[in-house]
Amino acid sequence: MPRGGVPEWLKGTVLKTVRGETLSRVRISPPPPMRYLGIDYGHRKVGLAVSDEAGSFAFPYQVLPNNSKLLEEIKNIVVKEKIGKIVMGESLSLSGEANPIQEDILIFKEKVEREIGLSVILEREFFTTWEAKRIIDENQADQQTDARAAALILKSYLDKNSR
Secondary structure, eight states, rough: TTTSSSSSGGGTEEEEETTTTEEEEEEEOOOOOOEEEEEESSEEEEEEEOOTTTSOEEEEEEEEETTHHHHHHHHHHHHHEEEEEEEEEBBBTTTSSSSHHHHHHHHHHHHHHHHHHHOOOOOOOSHHHHHHHHHHOOTOOOOOOOOOOHHHHHHHHHHHOOO
């Protein structure tokens, strides 16, 4: 046995015991890689972001118009990007009260869960669109502002729930 205890071939395993008797070694596998989809919901546009497979980074992905094709387009992205969880911004005021758009967010959340089959996690957001504009220049919003806002929402969730 090498110094430090466990031989190389036993690393990543644990002893399986029953009533104090060692039965065997069981290999522990890390959780499979999973990508997350972040959503910044708006009445006219919906920003999307995706994570890396390790769930460490969030990247602006796309801005979609909020129209009758929205759910189908999100479903296609979920399949294409192998998304395992969805995180959506929860729009609350600084005092914790729901903003006017929050009711529509909850309705959309239910549609996504029903149509796509993944649960949607709500992540509190404050001023993410403003912050996304500030990243480039607060007076110069562009086509990807809502996708950057979605990335900020997703990154907030990932930072709080890192594996």
